[in-house]
Amino acid sequence: MADSASMKAREEAHWAKTSRLMFTHLGVWFFFGFIIHMFVVPLNKFTIPIVGFPLGFYMAAQGSLIVFVVMLFMFARQQDKIDREFGFAEED
Amino acid sequence: MATEASASSSDFIKNLGKMYGAYTGGFIAFIILLAVLEQVGVPNKILGYLFVFFTLAVYAIIGVMTRTAQVSEYYVAGRRVPAFYNGMATGADWMSAASFVGMAGTLFLLGYDGLAWVLGWTGGFVLVSILIGPYLRKFGAYTVPDFLSFRYGGNFARSLGVIVLVACSFTYVTAQIYGTGLIASRFLGMQFELAVFAGLVGILLCAMLGGMRAVTWTQIAQYVVLIIAYLTPIIILSTKQYGIPLPQLTYGQAIADIAAREQQMLSSGLATVAGLKPHIQPFINYSPLNFFAIIMCMMVGTASLPHILMRYFTTPSVREARQSVAWSLLFIFLLYFSAPAYAAFSKLEVYTNIIGANVGALKPWIFNWGELGLIQICGKNAGSIDAIIAACKSIAGHPGVVRLQDFVINTDVIVLSTPEIAGLPYVISGLVAAGGLAAALSTADGLLLAIANALSHDVYYKMIDPNAPTMRRLTVARALLVVVAVIAAATAATKPADILAMVGWAFSLAMAGNFPALVMGVWWKRTTATGAICGIIAGFGLCLFYLVTTRYFPGMGVKYFGMTSLINPLTGAPLVDIAKAMALPNAMESFPTLAHPLANKIGWFNLTNIACGLLGTPLGFLVIYVVSLLGREPSKEMQAYVDDIRKPRGRTVLEEKTT
Numbered sequence: 178m179a180d181s182a183s184m185k186a187r188e189e190a191h192w193a194k195t196s197r198l199m200f201t202h203l204g205v206w207f208f209f210g211f212i213i214h215m216f217v218v219p220l221n222k223f224t225i226p227i228v229g230f231p232l233g234f235y236m237a238a239q240g241s242l243i244v245f246v247v248m249l250f251m252f253a254r255q256q257d258k259i260d261r262e263f264g265f266a267e268e269d
Numbered sequence: 270m271a272t273e274a275s276a277s278s279s280d281f282i283k284n285l286g287k288m289y290g291a292y293t294g295g296f297i298a299f300i301i302l303l304a305v306l307e308q309v310g311v312p313n314k315i316l317g318y319l320f321v322f323f324t325l326a327v328y329a330i331i332g333v334m335t336r337t338a339q340v341s342e343y344y345v346a347g348r349r350v351p352a353f354y355n356g357m358a359t360g361a362d363w364m365s366a367a368s369f370v371g372m373a374g375t376l377f378l379l380g381y382d383g384l385a386w387v388l389g390w391t392g393g394f395v396l397v398s399i400l401i402g403p404y405l406r407k408f409g410a411y412t413v414p415d416f417l418s419f420r421y422g423g424n425f426a427r428s429l430g431v432i433v434l435v436a437c438s439f440t441y442v443t444a445q446i447y448g449t450g451l452i453a454s455r456f457l458g459m460q461f462e463l464a465v466f467a468g469l470v471g472i473l474l475c476a477m478l479g480g481m482r483a484v485t486w487t488q489i490a491q492y493v494v495l496i497i498a499y500l501t502p503i504i505i506l507s508t509k510q511y512g513i514p515l516p517q518l519t520y521g522q523a524i525a526d527i528a529a530r531e532q533q534m535l536s537s538g539l540a541t542v543a544g545l546k547p548h549i550q551p552f553i554n555y556s557p558l559n560f561f562a563i564i565m566c567m568m569v570g571t572a573s574l575p576h577i578l579m580r581y582f583t584t585p586s587v588r589e590a591r592q593s594v595a596w597s598l599l600f601i602f603l604l605y606f607s608a609p610a611y612a613a614f615s616k617l618e619v620y621t622n623i624i625g626a627n628v629g630a631l632k633p634w635i636f637n638w639g640e641l642g643l644i645q646i647c648g649k650n651a652g653s654i655d656a657i658i659a660a661c662k663s664i665a666g667h668p669g670v671v672r673l674q675d676f677v678i679n680t681d682v683i684v685l686s687t688p689e690i691a692g693l694p695y696v697i698s699g700l701v702a703a704g705g706l707a708a709a710l711s712t713a714d715g716l717l718l719a720i721a722n723a724l725s726h727d728v729y730y731k732m733i734d735p736n737a738p739t740m741r742r743l744t745v746a747r748a749l750l751v752v753v754a755v756i757a758a759a760t761a762a763t764k765p766a767d768i769l770a771m772v773g774w775a776f777s778l779a780m781a782g783n784f785p786a787l788v789m790g791v792w793w794k795r796t797t798a799t800g801a802i803c804g805i806i807a808g809f810g811l812c813l814f815y816l817v818t819t820r821y822f823p824g825m826g827v828k829y830f831g832m833t834s835l836i837n838p839l840t841g842a843p844l845v846d847i848a849k850a851m852a853l854p855n856a857m858e859s860f861p862t863l864a865h866p867l868a869n870k871i872g873w874f875n876l877t878n879i880a881c882g883l884l885g886t887p888l889g890f891l892v893i894y895v896v897s898l899l900g901r902e903p904s905k906e907m908q909a910y911v912d913d914i915r916k917p918r919g920r921t922v923l924e925e926k927t928t
């Protein structure tokens with residue numbers, strides 16, 4: 178009984194942490210998917226030195242995409258760390 | 270026997286790097302060989318055939334070699350595909366003819382606003398990984414309807430899942446087969462209908478014998494071809510023009526040059542203020558609402574499309590499923606962040622060397638595409654110099670040089686013509702054709718498999734004959750694959766008019782039908798079967814209603830549902846005069862042309878029907894929430910299963926009978 182209670186607690190703590198990670202990434206996703214592009218006109222006033230892109234255009238054409246790729250590799254590691262912490266990760 | 274098979278298959282996995290490395294090297298050697306053949310005078314047509322048949326033969330050989338008689342191999346490739354390779358396969362699965370051929374053209378035409386598609390077709394993978402994919406992998410499903418059925422109480426939910434899956438995948442696969450026909454007919458001079466069925470044979474050879482297993486290993490081979498084909502021309506072009514082989518960076522300069530040239534064209538009368546759409550100016554083709562609505566629908570649609578989700582059922586573990594999503598997006602990113610470079614280089618070429626040129630002095634590559642009706646100058650197909658001169662003479666007061674308003678280009682030409690624009694040998698054009706074909710075939714394979722699997726596994730095995738022996742299940746699966754493929758090819762051969770818009774619609778339909786039920790099923794234990802079923806019906810129904818009404822019954826939409834004309838984002842004027850259009854019964858049904866990036870003329874809130882998922886999805890969530898709260902909470906067992914799905918460790922929830 179105590180065992181199943183501690184299991185329950187572990188599951189809840191694991192899920193709370195997983196949810197927090199999910200919302201963090203969802204927030205970053207929303208910022209780079211939408212919010213930043215709402216400011217494209219003011220951002221276009223800045224030009225990236227050397228390569229010459231207007232910043233607003235660049236964010237939609239490359240910047241946000243790079244963020245998404247990096248985010249996904251980070252997420253895979255972070256979620257794995259959470260799973261390991263609570264002993265819910267698969268064996269290697 | 271079983272141990273022998275598993276030993277040889279683990280050897281197979283270990284040697285993947287060597288095998289695909291050798292394959293890639295072989296492909297590059299093949300390109301060089303053809304380049305040499307071209308130099309010694311082998312005609313272009315033969316080179317084109319060699320390219321297409323060599324690559325098709327390789328896919329077919331892989332398809333035949335990886336045939337299988339095991340159910341779990343057929344449906345989920347034995348769940349042994351390493352994250353990296355599954356990422357590559359997903360990349361090919363994802364990038365369709367529309368991405369390979371059409372994306373750069375869309376960006377050429379729409380400038381900044383076209384980036385909605387680039388963002389939408391990449392960012393969705395974030396949602397796949399954090400919300401849905403890995404959990405479905407842990408669940409252990411063969412198909413997406415499997416999950417719906419288990420979580421939401423049986424076959425009614427399953428059949429809804431099958432309906433959503435078929436609705437969004439069938440239109441999409443038709444567009445792919447159409448794409449193979451288009452590319453084959455253009456490069457090989459085959460008749461379009463014939464080319465469609467030739468493409469079909471290629472698709473079937475890959476998918477039929479080995480199901481998911483064969484499709485996976487061919488898709489990796491197809492990814493290699495398509496990415497080499499996509500990047501080679503612009504890398505050469507960038508090196509030639511800017512001295513650096515990184516087109517993704519050098520096109521910043523091209524964009525600045527385009528902006529300068531736009532001003533010059535305006536001041537010298539080559540373009541009018543009304544006709545010129547500055548390349549980097551936002552929100553002149555889509556209103557801000559439609560721009561962000563398209564991004565949202567493409568992203569959420571990505572996370573709901575069954576043929577993408579099922580790719581993550583094939584990894585060995587939940588952990589690898591997550592890593593695999595990241596690899597997928599990296600491989601997809603390579604193409605998508607290069608597409609704007611194609612658009613910019615082409616646009617600069619057109620603006621500097623065609624606009625303002627004397628009509629008698631145009632470069633010959635234009636005529637190749639003009640003959641096919643893909644480039645028009647002065648309102649006529651630009652088939653030859655004489656035709657252009659005659660056409661321009663007939664316009665009153667024409668200055669004798671090509672003005673912006675005289676020039677019309679089909680968006681498909683941008684990628685296909687870049688090798689010629691850059692003055693590259695024909696072998697590069699052949700390579701691009703092979704790449705486009707690989708993109709169309711790989712996506713078609715994935716989609717066909719998704720549809721056929723839903724019909725054979727969900728409808729036949731789970732609903733009609735649960736006691737069917739393995740052999741019969743696989744036979745039925747293969748037969749259905751052929752039937753679906755033939756129906757799709759027959760549909761494509763009729764060249765349906767709405768084919769491009771259909772791809773966009775597929776995303777919205779998948780989003781409205783699947784997303785709320787999948788996310789709530791994992792993330793909210795309290796979700797009940799009744800709630801989910803009502804939510805799927807309401808969300809999918811509203812999306813479908815908006816799409817069909819605005820596209821096919823606009824008169825009814827205005828009369829009974831309070832729809833109004835969409836607004837032209839540039840001028841703020843309505844697209845149609847409703848009072849007039851109502852008097853003429855067909856005025857609103859004519860399909861907006863390619864130059865107009867919206868797929869409907871009337872609607873609610875000025876919303877394009879490509880983004881109809883934006884109406885259906887919130888309703889779906891709301892209905893699921895409210896109806897679930899009204900009912901009794903799900904059983905303890907079901908809640909325990911949901912807990913199991915959330916933990917990567919342990920056995921899959923659903924254990925399929927595999928023998």
